[in-house]
Amino acid sequence: MLRELPKAYEPGTIERKWAEYWVKERLFEVPTPANKPEHAFTLLLPPPNVTGNLHMGHMLNHTEMDIIVRWHRMLGEATIWVPGTDHAGIATQMMVERQLAAEKKNRRDMGREAFIERVWQWRELYGGNILEQMKRLGDSVDWSREYFTMDERLSGAVREVFVRLHEEGLIYRGKYIVNWCPGCMTAISDLEVKHEEITAKLYEIRYPVVGSREFVTIATTRPETMLGDVAVAVNAKDERYTHLHGKKLLLPLAPDARTDMNGKQVGREIPIIVDELANPEFGTGAVKVTPAHDPNDFQAGLRNNLPQVNVMDETAKMNSNAGAYAGLDRFAARARVLEDLEKQGFLVSIKDHGMALGKCDRSKDVVEPRLSTQWFVAVNKKVPEAGNVSLSDVAKQAVQGANPAIRFTPENHKTIYLNWMENLYDWCISRQLWWGHRIPAWYCGNEKCVHSRDYPGGEPIVARSAPAKCPDCGSATLEQESDVLDTWFSSALLPFTVWGWPSKDERTQKELAYFYPTSLLITGQDILFFWVARMIMMGSWFMRKEPWSGALPIGRGSTNDPPILAPGAKRPLQMAVPFREVYIHALVRDAERQKMSKTKGNVLDPIEVIEKYGTDATRFTLAAMASPGTDIAFNEARTEGYRAFANKIWNAARFVLMNVDRAREAGWWSQEEWLRVGDSTKTTLEDRWILSRWWRVVGELNSALSEYRFHEAAQVIYDFFWKDFCDWYIELIKPRLNSENVAAQKLALFTVMGVLEGSLRLLHPIMPFITEEIFEAVYDGKPPKKSIALVEFPKSDEKQLDPEAEREMALLQELIVAVRNIRAELKVEPKQSLPIKLYSANGARSSIERNRVMLEKLANVSEVSFTPQSLSNEPGSRTTAQFEVAVIYERKVDVGAERERLQKELGKMEAELAGKEKQLANQAFIGKAPADVVEGMRKRAAELEVLIHKSRQALKELQ
Numbered sequence: 026m027l028r029e030l031p032k033a034y035e036p037g038t039i040e041r042k043w044a045e046y047w048v049k050e051r052l053f054e055v056p057t058p059a060n061k062p063e064h065a066f067t068l069l070l071p072p073p074n075v076t077g078n079l080h081m082g083h084m085l086n087h088t089e090m091d092i093i094v095r096w097h098r099m100l101g102e103a104t105i106w107v108p109g110t111d112h113a114g115i116a117t118q119m120m121v122e123r124q125l126a127a128e129k130k131n132r133r134d135m136g137r138e139a140f141i142e143r144v145w146q147w148r149e150l151y152g153g154n155i156l157e158q159m160k161r162l163g164d165s166v167d168w169s170r171e172y173f174t175m176d177e178r179l180s181g182a183v184r185e186v187f188v189r190l191h192e193e194g195l196i197y198r199g200k201y202i203v204n205w206c207p208g209c210m211t212a213i214s215d216l217e218v219k220h221e222e223i224t225a226k227l228y229e230i231r232y233p234v235v236g237s238r239e240f241v242t243i244a245t246t247r248p249e250t251m252l253g254d255v256a257v258a259v260n261a262k263d264e265r266y267t268h269l270h271g272k273k274l275l276l277p278l279a280p281d282a283r284t285d286m287n288g289k290q291v292g293r294e295i296p297i298i299v300d301e302l303a304n305p306e307f308g309t310g311a312v313k314v315t316p317a318h319d320p321n322d323f324q325a326g327l328r329n330n331l332p333q334v335n336v337m338d339e340t341a342k343m344n345s346n347a348g349a350y351a352g353l354d355r356f357a358a359r360a361r362v363l364e365d366l367e368k369q370g371f372l373v374s375i376k377d378h379g380m381a382l383g384k385c386d387r388s389k390d391v392v393e394p395r396l397s398t399q400w401f402v403a404v405n406k407k408v409p410e411a412g413n414v415s416l417s418d419v420a421k422q423a424v425q426g427a428n429p430a431i432r433f434t435p436e437n438h439k440t441i442y443l444n445w446m447e448n449l450y451d452w453c454i455s456r457q458l459w460w461g462h463r464i465p466a467w468y469c470g471n472e473k474c475v476h477s478r479d480y481p482g483g484e485p486i487v488a489r490s491a492p493a494k495c496p497d498c499g500s501a502t503l504e505q506e507s508d509v510l511d512t513w514f515s516s517a518l519l520p521f522t523v524w525g526w527p528s529k530d531e532r533t534q535k536e537l538a539y540f541y542p543t544s545l546l547i548t549g550q551d552i553l554f555f556w557v558a559r560m561i562m563m564g565s566w567f568m569r570k571e572p573w574s575g576a577l578p579i580g581r582g583s584t585n586d587p588p589i590l591a592p593g594a595k596r597p598l599q600m601a602v603p604f605r606e607v608y609i610h611a612l613v614r615d616a617e618r619q620k621m622s623k624t625k626g627n628v629l630d631p632i633e634v635i636e637k638y639g640t641d642a643t644r645f646t647l648a649a650m651a652s653p654g655t656d657i658a659f660n661e662a663r664t665e666g667y668r669a670f671a672n673k674i675w676n677a678a679r680f681v682l683m684n685v686d687r688a689r690e691a692g693w694w695s696q697e698e699w700l701r702v703g704d705s706t707k708t709t710l711e712d713r714w715i716l717s718r719w720w721r722v723v724g725e726l727n728s729a730l731s732e733y734r735f736h737e738a739a740q741v742i743y744d745f746f747w748k749d750f751c752d753w754y755i756e757l758i759k760p761r762l763n764s765e766n767v768a769a770q771k772l773a774l775f776t777v778m779g780v781l782e783g784s785l786r787l788l789h790p791i792m793p794f795i796t797e798e799i800f801e802a803v804y805d806g807k808p809p810k811k812s813i814a815l816v817e818f819p820k821s822d823e824k825q826l827d828p829e830a831e832r833e834m835a836l837l838q839e840l841i842v843a844v845r846n847i848r849a850e851l852k853v854e855p856k857q858s859l860p861i862k863l864y865s866a867n868g869a870r871s872s873i874e875r876n877r878v879m880l881e882k883l884a885n886v887s888e889v890s891f892t893p894q895s896l897s898n899e900p901g902s903r904t905t906a907q908f909e910v911a912v913i914y915e916r917k918v919d920v921g922a923e924r925e926r927l928q929k930e931l932g933k934m935e936a937e938l939a940g941k942e943k944q945l946a947n948q949a950f951i952g953k954a955p956a957d958v959v960e961g962m963r964k965r966a967a968e969l970e971v972l973i974h975k976s977r978q979a980l981k982e983l984q
Contacts, residue, residue, distance in 0.1 A: 030682060030802050034675035036639025036668075040794045044160050052812050053098075053165045055105045057532050058539065062103035067543040068094055069520055069604070070106065070166065071556065072174065074113035075152040076120050081613040081659060082549055083155075084162070084631040088644045089610055089651060089735055090547045091164050095790040096730050097544075098165070099818030105540060106165060107523050109172035110152065114461035114512045115209050115387050121147050121460070137459050137507075144460050148173075158632065162640060163793045165814060172523055174515050175462070182522040183462045183515045184489050186567065191487045195403045195416065196454075198466075198485065200286070200333075202320040203453050205395035207341035207355075208388030211457040212399055214511065215450075216555050218392050220381035227378035228363065229309065231371045232257060232274040235294055241266070241274060242373055244308035246380060247318075248366070249359040252279050252347045253336040255291060256314040258300040258325060263310045272297050277371045278362060280348030285332035286317065286396065300325050317396040333396055339457070341393050355393070400455035400464060400508065404562070411566075419569075420562040421446050423602045430599040431561065431607060434733055435654040438553060438609045445554050452559075454511045461509030469495040470502030478504075517559035520603030521568055537571065546604045547733075549612065557607060564603030569596050608733045611656040613647075618658045634664060641792040642668040648791050649739035670743060671795055674788070677751050678799045681781050684762050684774055693767050696805060699775050710876055711757040712776045714834040717827035718749050719780055724821035726787055742787050750780060753838065757879060778803070789813050833872045836907055837879060843903040844884040847912045850926075851901060860888035864896045864909040873908070897979040904975045906968040924983050931976045938969040 047053065068090060073083060090106065098104040118132075121144050125131055132140040152173075159166070172179060190196040203212040228248050231240040241257055254276055259266035276293045283291045302325040303312045316326030317335040326333060336346045343350045343358045350358045366372040383392040404416045414422075423430045424439050433439040455464060466485040469476035474497055475483045485506060486492055494501045520543055525533030542564070548557060572595070614620055615629070634643050638661075645667040650657045688694035722745045729738035754777070761773040782803050789796040793814065800813040810816050844861060853859060861884075863873065870891060873880065880886055895909060896902045900923045902911040941962055944950050951959055 030675065030679050030799065032679070034672050034795070036641060036671065036794065037636070039798045040161070040163070040640050043794050043797045044163055047163070047165065047812065047814070048160055048168060050811060051169070052814060053104075053106070054167050054169045055103055057535055058103065061539050064100075064102040065540055065544070066094070066097040066102045066104045067540045068104075068106045068545050068547070069523065069543050070108045070164075071546075071548045071552065072109045072111040072172075072516060072519070073155045074116050075110045075148055075155075075173070076113050076116045077155045079155060079158040079162075079631050081629050081631050082551075084643065085610055085613050085647045085651065085657065086547060086549060087159065087162050087164055088647045089608070089733070091162070091644075091793070092648060092735060092738075092790040093545065093547065093730065093733075094165055095793065095814055096818060098814060099786065099789070099816065100820075101817065103539075105167050105170070107170045107172070108156070108159065108164070108166035108168065109174070109519070109523070110156065111512060111516055112148075112173065112175040112461060114456055114458050114509060115206075115211065115213070117144060117148070118458050118460040119209065119387065132459060140459055161632070161635070162644075165793070170523065172519075174512070174519075178525070179515065179518075179522050180462055182518055182526055183510065184465045185527050186518055186563070187465055187510070187514075188487055188489050189567075190402065193408055193410070195406060195408065196400060196487075197403060198398065198400050200396060200398045201401070201453070202318075202323045202394050202396050203399055204383065204385075205339070205341075205393045205397070206385035206388055206390055207339070207393060208390035209385060209458075210339045212395075212397065212453055212455065213385060213387075213392070214453060214513070214555075217386045218383040219386045220383050223380060223382045225378050225380045225382070227308070227376045229373035229376075230277070230366060231373055232277065232295075232313075234269065235273040235275055237272075239269075241269065241297070241311050242309045243311050243313045245313055246378060247359070248362050249343070249347075249350070249355050250315045250318045250336065251276070251313055251362070252343070252350065253283075253315045253317055253334040254279075254295055254313045255285075255316060255326070255331045255334055256296050256298045256329065258298050258303040258312050258314050259310065260301065260303040260305050261299045263303065263305040265305075265310060266297070269297050270299055277369065278348070278350075278365055280346070283334050283336075283346040285334050287332075289332060291332045291334055298325075298329050298331075300329060319394050323396060335396060337393065337395070341390075399453050400466075400510075402452040402454055402514075404449050404452055416562045416566055417446050417449050419565045419598070420558060423561050423565050423598060430565075430602045431605060434606065434608045437654070438550065438607070442553060442558060445558065452511075454514045455508040456511055457507075458509050459507075461512065462515055464506040464508050464510060465489065466506040467492060467503040468506070469498060469500050470504065471495065471498050471500045474498040474500065513555055513559055516556060517563045518567075520560055520564050526567075526571075541568065542600065542602050543604045545606045545608065547608045547610065550609050551612070553609065560603045565598060565601050567601075568603075569598060569601035571596060571601075608653075610651060611654065613657045613659050615659065618656065629659060629661075634661065637661075638664045638668040639671060639794075641795050642671050644793075645670065645739060645743075645791055648735040649743070651735040653733060670747060671792065673747055673751060674792075674795060674799070677746075677755065678781060678802065680755065681774075681777050682802060685778065688770065688774055691767075693771065694774070699778055702775060708772065709761075710830055710833060710837075711754060711879070712772065713827045713830035715749065715754040715780055716776070716825065717830050718745060719783055720819075720822060720825040721831075722787065723783075723819040724823070727818075727821055730790070739791060742784070742791070746784055746788070750784060754780070756883060760878075760882065783819060785813060786816060786818055790818075833876075836869055836872055837876055839905055840873065840908060840910060841880060841884045843905065843910050844880075844886060844912060847901050847903060847910070848885070851912065851914050853912070853914060855885070858885050858887040860890065860913045861886050862896060862899075862911045862913060863889060863891050864894065865891070865907065867907055869907040895975075895978075897975045898983075900983070902979070904972060904979065906971050909975075920983055924980060927976055927980050927983070931973065931980070934969050934973050934976065938966060938973065941966040941969070 094106045204218050206213050225246050227244050229242050229244050231242050233240055273294045273296055276295050279293050285291050314322045314325050316323045316333045338344050341355045343353050345351050385392055407413050407415045466487045468478040468485050472479050476486050477483055524536040642664050646664040725741045726738050758773040761769045785796045785800050797813050896911045897904050899911045
């Protein structure tokens with residue numbers, strides 16, 4: 026056999042071989058071209074955490090990206106898929122700290138420099154797991170462009186962005202309430218807090234009024250924070266407390282003296298203030314004010330010039346301001362506080378209270394609102410020099426308008442995105458970690474200098490590199506900011522930094538001109554705000570300031586394409602955005618549509634699934650279930666089915682190639698003649714039909730992939746290969762392949778080889794491994810390119826369609842299936858050949874007579890006789906819009922069973938007709954639906970009316 030295919034399909038062996046080959050041969054590398062490619066397609070891999078391993082969400086994401094990338098590459102476009110990993114500040118530091126703890130060490134004893142060195146060592150040993158798994162999946166990325174977000178080149182870009190934003194007044198340092206994770210010991214963003222609905226407790230506590238026997242009762246869910254209270258607020262409209270305005274309360278349990286965050290002493294007596302923070306309709310109408318531990322209290326504290334008393338340290342243990350509770354964990358302190366309140370008569374009641382409890386997405390610790398000094402990006406601040414717009418303004422403009430610079434699929438994510446942008450707060454970008462991009466800011470050691478950390482209102486020195494001395498006082502004693510940047514800050518810059526920005530060298534300028542904006546982003550909805558929104562914000566802000574080099578813009582050949590600009594012109598927003606399209610895929614859930622989680626024990630390891638069924642079958646499963654906007658209920662039974670599909674492809678190829686071998690042994694097969702002549706001679710109906718069907722699938726497949734309808738693409742090629750090609754065409758040509766007529770054999774073999782080879786091209790983006798193996802065999806080890814991934818993907822050509830052949834074949838298929846079904850109901854022995862009677866009143870007879878041999882072979886028919894009389898009243902007959910058929914068989918038909926069958930079919934047809942008539946009566950549907958869809962629906966309705974009439978007549982005859 027040509028490059029003999031083993032009898033058994035073994036995906037593991039094939040996949041390992043080709044995965045290594047693709048990387049070794051560097052097939053997917055794209056060097057910087059000398060000139061702008063006519064068509065370019067660029068895609069950025071959402072960088073997985075360097076700590077990570079592949080999960081099913083990754084598998085879906087990578088499968089969809091690889092399908093699209095392979096498709097564009099085969100379309101002949103300069104296609105670059107840029108891979109990389111994220112340094113994952115919190116996750117990586119946690120991983121290394123756990124490793125150190127097992128060795129009875131900790132990072133503080135090691136010191137920052139030694140700890141960072143240890144993290145780099147960990148990264149070298151363990152950080153490449155997910156990259157190796159990507160190779161296992163067959164990801165056709167350009168490995169020469171692989172990046173790591175802590176690489177020096179990217180780190181330099183991060184510093185440049187930070188400094189520029191600071192110079193524009195868009196980065197500032199301030200004291201605000203942040204989400205604090207005691208486990209990670211750092212601030213985290215709102216997006217990293219996952220809320221869990223729980224039934225908590227609401228505690229009512231009495232605060233004595235100073236100089237009176239009266240009490241004010243407040244309600245709280247966090248009684249331990251009362252030790253940091255500095256006031257109690259009431260509403261001006263709440264008449265219950267009017268007489269207490271200006272009075273003071275005695276804070277129960279608190280120490281006599283506390284220290285606020287500015288070093289001033291704060292006593293136990295706290296004022297009653299009038300503020301909108303208090304809602305008369307909630308609880309008692311009086312609310313405790315703890316500015317250092319609640320965001321709303323913090324704002325109320327600013328309005329009323331209140332001190333800020335922090336009662337917890339970075340691990341959420343009570344500090345010296347908590348008096349007798351110092352050193353206790355916050356929850357242990359809560360229990361002690363409640364116990365003491367009850368003993369002293371201050372605890373009024375405890376009630377159940379529903380609330381959303383925030384937990385850190387990483388450590389799962391309960392998040393603590395905490396006042397601390399952090400670095401922020403002012404996302405809503407308008408910059409006059411930038412056209413009086415803000416970062417958020419530009420990010421909103423990028424997706425708005427009739428012809429937006431960025432298009433979302435599914436489109437509803439655009440609305441979700443804009444709603445989030447409308448309610449955007451300043452972005453806290455500092456993290457109290459050691460691993461990450463250290464903030465490029467320095468403090469002067471001279472405490473009297475304006476750049477000192479302790480100078481009131483002073484600002485640190487922000488610079489691209491470490492200054493030799495203080496620019497204000499000249500001191501050489503400088504200390505760099507210990508905080509690092511939020512990981513999402515650096516990853517937000519990737520769409521332009523991966524090409525070399527801010528370098529001005531020739532390569533960078535060419536690549537930015539040729540490949541930026543990137544063409545597409547495929548990602549999950551869970552990082553729409555984490556990453557997608559921030560990339561749009563940063564890319565649009567920085568790249569619109571980059572001068573245009575004069576190269577032609579990248580576009581999709583649509584109205585969305587930007588105009589051609591003169592060199593040096595200012596980039597319009599369409600050419601500044603980080604990508605032109607965003608495809609948001611759904612989540613992968615378990616077979617019961619439950620979210621996968623380790624707690625539930627329903628997590629599927631994709632590597633285990635791959636080991637069991639093969640990568641191609643797993644990829645096909647995900648593609649076939651990837652309907653836009655619908656979560657995937659991953660079911661291994663589907664994967665088992667697509668493993669069978671891969672086996673079907675394998676066996677079909679073996680059958681075709683065995684016939685090629687046989688022809689070669691007979692002396693008439695010529696590879697060169699096949700490639701030259703191909704399927705140019707189409708004489709038989711089955712040849713004309715299969716080629717027309719193949720060309721129709723080419724159009725449908727290209728259309729589905731262009732709109733990210735992966736499920737439709739998979740279904741189209743599945744149905745064609747399994748049903749049309751294997752079940753029908755191969756069966757139809759077997760008599761010709763086995764005939765003594767060499768010309769007939771040759772025509773059949775040339776055609777089947779051409780359809781097989783073309784089908785491999787169509788299948789390749791979804792099933793790269795099996796198609797590569799068979800493609801190599803088809804060309805006897807001498808394919809036209811080094812890989813099927815580099816050959817041309819077929820393009821739609823309506824001139825190649827043969828509607829008449831498809832109509833005629835559809836008639837014969839319907840007749841063959843009808844006869845097969847009748848035989849099955851009559852329980853005829855499979856080998857027994859029987860005569861049939863046919864009635865046709867609309868011209869189908871000539872087609873049937875022309876193809877009598879096909880009918881006799883595939884339906885096991887011994888004789889065909891035509892009758893002028895309707896057969897609808899004969900038991901066991903079948904009626905369609907084009908013919909009536911009955912099998913001549915002596916076995917007595919069960920009239921009752923036949924009536925039941927006809928009634929069931931009649932019910933289905935009546936329901937279908939009612940549905941069609943309802944749609945056709947809907948003017949809104951008629952106005953929007955394509956004309957061919959409406960026309961097809963009308964034809965089907967007319968057919969159903971005829972069939973319903975015939976079925977009713979047949980039922981009357983059986984009474």
